[in-house]
Each structure stands twice: as structure tokens, then as C-alpha cells.
Amino acid sequence: MPPLWTLARYWAGRLGYSDDDLAVPFCFGCGTEMPYKKRAPAQQRWNEAAGRLERAHLVDRWCGGLDGPQNVIPLCSLCHRLMPTFGIDQGDAALAWVTEGGCMSFLLDAWARVVASGAPGGPASSTRR
Numbered sequence: 231m232p233p234l235w236t237l238a239r240y241w242a243g244r245l246g247y248s249d250d251d252l253a254v255p256f257c258f259g260c261g262t263e264m265p266y267k268k269r270a271p272a273q274q275r276w277n278e279a280a281g282r283l284e285r286a287h288l289v290d291r292w293c294g295g296l297d298g299p300q301n302v303i304p305l306c307s308l309c310h311r312l313m314p315t316f317g318i319d320q321g322d323a324a325l326a327w328v329t330e331g332g333c334m335s336f337l338l339d340a341w342a343r344v345v346a347s348g349a350p351g352g353p354a355s356s357t358r359r
């Protein structure tokens with residue numbers, strides 16, 4: 231698979247990020263910035279983020295997704311774990327999941343369902359008394 235820097239530059243171009251936006255390695259889903267060496271060039275910063283930033287397939291490999299930059303995007307481990315499985319004809323839906331906030335969107339939706347259900351432990355239960 232391509233190195234993180236290659237993926238970052240590919241997706242920055244497709245999603246309208248500037249070169250300045252790539253100075254700090256970040257998750258393309260939730261936007262979380264990764265630690266980096268201050269004096270290192272951007273390419274080194276991105277490639278050294280491996281382990282914290284993961285190379286996530288938009289279309290799953292076992293569904294026929296390829297290992298090229300058009301199908302692999304840098305995500306934090308939480309976004310990568312929470313990302314649903316997308317099939318061979320769902321690349322656009324996968325990219326939408328990522329660009330609509332990744333794990334942050336997932337967690338906010340889950341929280342909204344807890345609130346709406348009035349489940350014990352949700353905010354509705356603490357305001358009833």
C-alpha cells in the first residue's frame with residue numbers, strides 16, 4: 231500500500247486541502263491531529279504517524295477494494311474501527327462517511343439515539359427528578 235504521505239497528498243488534492251493543511255498529520259475523518267517532530271518535513275511527519283494514523287480502505291479489500299490511493303485514506307484508529315463495511319459499488323458512500331466526520335459523526339449519532347430513547351444514564355433520566 232502507498233505510504234501515508236502519498237495518500238495525504240492524493241486526498242488533499244481531491245478534497246481541496248492546501249499544502250499548508252498538510253503540515254501536521256491528521257485523520258481525514260474526524261480531523262484529529264497526530265503528534266509530530268517539529269523540525270521534520272511534512273513527508274516525514276506523515277510517514278512517522280504510521281501506527282497512530284492507519285491506511286483505511288474505503289471499499290473493503292475482501293469486497294474487491296484495491297490498495298491504490300483512490301481507495302485508501304488516512305484515518306485515526308477510532309475512525310478506522312467504527313467505519314462500516316462498504317462494498318465494491320459503495321465507494322462514494324464510504325467517502326461520504328469519512329468526510330462527514332468519521333468517528334465524531336458516528337459518536338454524535340449514537341449519543342442522539344441514547345438521548346431520544348430516554349435510556350438510563352442519558353441526560354433525560356437525570357433531569358426527571
Ligand SMILES: [Zn+2]
Nearest residue numbers: 257260306309
Ligand atoms: Zn478519526
